Amino acid sequence: MDMDSFELGDLANPRCYTEPLDIGGCDPVLLRAQLRMMLLIRRVEEKIGDMLAAQKIPTPCHLGIGQEAIAVGVSEYLRPTDRVFGAHRSHAHFLALGGEVTALMAEILGRDAGCSRGMGGSMHLWGGSVGFFGSVPIVAGTVPLAVGAALAAKKDGESAVAVVYLGDGAAEEGSIHESLNLAAVWKLPVLFVCENNLFSSHMHISLRQPSNRVARYAEAHCIQAATVDGNDLVVVSRTSDDMVAAMRDGGGPRFLEVVTYRWRGHVGYREDNDVGVNRSTDLTLWKRRDPIRRLVDALTMAGGWDNHAFHAMDEAVKTEVEKAWQQAETAPYPPASALLDRVYAERH
Amino acid sequence: MQSGIDMARVNYGSAIREAFVYLLDRYPKVFVIGQGLWAKWYVGNSMTDLDKFYGTERIMDSPVSELACTGAAVGASLCGYRPIVVHPRMDFMLYAMDAIVNQAAKWSHMVGGQAHPAVTIRGIINRGGEQGAQHSQALHAWFAHIPGLRVVMPATPQDARDLLIASVLCDDPVLYLDDRWLYELEEDLPPVVECPLEQEGSRVVSRGDDVTLVGAGYSAWLCREAAAALQQRSISAEVIDLRVLNPLDVSTVIQSVEKTGRLCVVDGSWSSCGLAGEVIARVSETLSPRKLLGAPVRITLPDAPAPTSGFLEKLYYPTLDTIMETVARLVIREGVHAKAVD
Numbered sequence: 024m025d026m027d028s029f030e031l032g033d034l035a036n037p038r039c040y041t042e043p044l045d046i047g048g049c050d051p052v053l054l055r056a057q058l059r060m061m062l063l064i065r066r067v068e069e070k071i072g073d074m075l076a077a078q079k080i081p082t083p084c085h086l087g088i089g090q091e092a093i094a095v096g097v098s099e100y101l102r103p104t105d106r107v108f109g110a111h112r113s114h115a116h117f118l119a120l121g122g123e124v125t126a127l128m129a130e131i132l133g134r135d136a137g138c139s140r141g142m143g144g145s146m147h148l149w150g151g152s153v154g155f156f157g158s159v160p161i162v163a164g165t166v167p168l169a170v171g172a173a174l175a176a177k178k179d180g181e182s183a184v185a186v187v188y189l190g191d192g193a194a195e196e197g198s199i200h201e202s203l204n205l206a207a208v209w210k211l212p213v214l215f216v217c218e219n220n221l222f223s224s225h226m227h228i229s230l231r232q233p234s235n236r237v238a239r240y241a242e243a244h245c246i247q248a249a250t251v252d253g254n255d256l257v258v259v260s261r262t263s264d265d266m267v268a269a270m271r272d273g274g275g276p277r278f279l280e281v282v283t284y285r286w287r288g289h290v291g292y293r294e295d296n297d298v299g300v301n302r303s304t305d306l307t308l309w310k311r312r313d314p315i316r317r318l319v320d321a322l323t324m325a326g327g328w329d330n331h332a333f334h335a336m337d338e339a340v341k342t343e344v345e346k347a348w349q350q351a352e353t354a355p356y357p358p359a360s361a362l363l364d365r366v367y368a369e370r371h
Numbered sequence: 372m373q374s375g376i377d378m379a380r381v382n383y384g385s386a387i388r389e390a391f392v393y394l395l396d397r398y399p400k401v402f403v404i405g406q407g408l409w410a411k412w413y414v415g416n417s418m419t420d421l422d423k424f425y426g427t428e429r430i431m432d433s434p435v436s437e438l439a440c441t442g443a444a445v446g447a448s449l450c451g452y453r454p455i456v457v458h459p460r461m462d463f464m465l466y467a468m469d470a471i472v473n474q475a476a477k478w479s480h481m482v483g484g485q486a487h488p489a490v491t492i493r494g495i496i497n498r499g500g501e502q503g504a505q506h507s508q509a510l511h512a513w514f515a516h517i518p519g520l521r522v523v524m525p526a527t528p529q530d531a532r533d534l535l536i537a538s539v540l541c542d543d544p545v546l547y548l549d550d551r552w553l554y555e556l557e558e559d560l561p562p563v564v565e566c567p568l569e570q571e572g573s574r575v576v577s578r579g580d581d582v583t584l585v586g587a588g589y590s591a592w593l594c595r596e597a598a599a600a601l602q603q604r605s606i607s608a609e610v611i612d613l614r615v616l617n618p619l620d621v622s623t624v625i626q627s628v629e630k631t632g633r634l635c636v637v638d639g640s641w642s643s644c645g646l647a648g649e650v651i652a653r654v655s656e657t658l659s660p661r662k663l664l665g666a667p668v669r670i671t672l673p674d675a676p677a678p679t680s681g682f683l684e685k686l687y688y689p690t691l692d693t694i695m696e697t698v699a700r701l702v703i704r705e706g707v708h709a710k711a712v713d
Binding site for chain 2: 106108137139140141142143147149151156157159161164165166167168169170171172173174175176178179185197198201202204205208357361364365366367368369
């Protein structure tokens with residue numbers, strides 16, 4: 024697209040970018056691993072959706088079904104020593120780094136075996152061992168924290184980077200602009216990944232911003248930015264690989280805007296076709312721009328892959344998800360002492 | 372003072388600077404970030420030339436971005452650093468409330484105690500001199516309300532130094548609130564002895580039998596001065612410096628009021644839902660009314676923003692005279708020789 028444009032153009036048009044991905048030059052083994060991760064994320068979130076519908080999960084859950092290619096693509100070239108921060112819709116960000124499904128499920132159920140030891144739920148995930156430094160539901164809350172993690176990385180001098188996922192709504196918060204400015208003026212290795220799914224809760228971006236291309240804010244802060252199809256795993260992987268490599272070499276911050284669409288409502292399991300804006304026509308079209316189906320089609324066209332292989336993978340993933348859910352459901356709650364013991368590092 | 376220990380006379384502002392020097396010399400993970408750190412006048416004498424000694428990478432003067440700088444310090448603290456954020460005036464720190472209250476304060480709890488933001492946020496109370504409503508606030512009670520934060524308010528040069536060191540070495544987020552009205556206060560300081568912040572709390576700073584005077588920061592200094600002056604009137608006041616407002620421990624206050632039967636709390640901030648009310652509430656919850664010789668009183672700001680006019684300012688802030696008159700009324704009304712019932 025024309026990067027001088029303030030508009031997303033075809034990237035926001037669900038009738039475009041629906042064809043199988045261009046996987047020329049890609050490693051087929053890596054692609055299949057990435058496909059499996061996307062599928063795992065989707066089946067996990069579908070399971071969570073089902074359990075929300077069955078009222079087995081009280082905590083608010085924000086599902087990112089339809090957006091799986093972003094976390095999988097961005098995480099591919101990250102290391103456990105990097106520092107990744109999420110937001111309210113971060114199941115995928117946690118899982119794509121290698122966070123355990125059982126730990127996520129147990130967290131959502133408020134169990135001690137959860138990734139945040141049952142204290143955070145869906146909206147406060149933590150995975151220190153895989154480089155997931157935390158997610159929070161205060162919109163843009165982690166963005167300055169990631170800038171600080173990048174500052175720490177720069178002080179360490181060991182080429183680690185920080186990554187923060189934010190949404191198009193977060194771009195409307197003042198802290199984003201302070202953070203972009205700090206990252207730029209101090210040349211910090213932080214990758215801002217803006218998942219532009221065109222909606223903040225029920226509000227379409229056209230009702231919130233004079234332009235629908237969020238990367239313009241980064242450019243205004245002299246940060247190199249790219250706006251790409253967030254439902255194209257290959258493009259997301261390649262672009263973030265280039266950006267992270269430049270950051271490791273001291274190139275300063277980067278801003279990656281990935282255009283996508285969430286299939287469910289802002290929060291909960293429903294598709295929310297009637298919340299504020301009628302999304303049903305667009306949603307039907309966006310489901311044809313499915314990041315998983317487009318990769319499956321590309322693999323099939325390339326040969327050595329077929330429906331049978333896909334279903335075998337899918338069945339294995341579903342079994343893994345079911346098993347994780349059952350383990351989580353039977354895990355114990357945190358002890359009552361956790362209520363006070365975890366407020367401070369040291370009891371007073 | 373003990374003999375055999377090297378004492379050095381310093382004032383409150385330079386005691387703060389000594390803490391910075393101590394920390395920066397010994398702890399490579401300490402760095403400082405905030406506005407005005409390379410300027411001469413933002414923070415009095417409390418950080419003079421630190422940038423020249425430790426370099427601008429460890430003493431980081433910053434863009435006008437209180438939220439991002441505070442948030443960045445929280446983020447760096449999650450990566451093993453011990454940053455000190457400096458807000459030369461507490462009023463501007465309000466831009467950073469999300470980083471302080473939503474992020475730093477909650478982090479340990481909401482991630483199950485697996486990560487702790489070891490960040491120190493220094494907010495300076497800087498008021499008077501006709502600076503007006505937005506350059507005068509003392510908002511310590513807000514932060515004392517929030518579980519997960521620690522809040523310290525040094526009232527003496529030694530505490531200004533030692534509590535800053537303890538704050539930075541503490542694994543929890545700490546609000547360190549110092550007061551420009553104390554910067555010239557002098558004291559002979561012994562060498563630094565590191566002490567864990569979680570072991571620090573309120574302290575009896577002068578003994579007395581007739582009334583318990585409680586304050587923190589500048590108010591604690593006022594209480595000490597008032598106690599000294601009240602001796603001339605044969606009123607014996609016990610003074611308690613709260614020092615640490617969160618987690619708040621009022622056990623020394625309770626013990627003292629049990630003895631004196633009278634309580635006067637001084638706070639240089641507002642009354643409603645404030646620190647003075649909290650202290651009085653906790654004493655009232657614990658002590659039988661029979662132990663009290665009179666209703667507890669609080670001396671605070673009137674419930675109005677700080678005025679600009681010097682004439683109104685004189686009416687606005689608690690003074691030594693206000694405290695002495697209030698205490699004298701409390702003691703004389705109830706009879707100075709009356710004793711609490713056991």
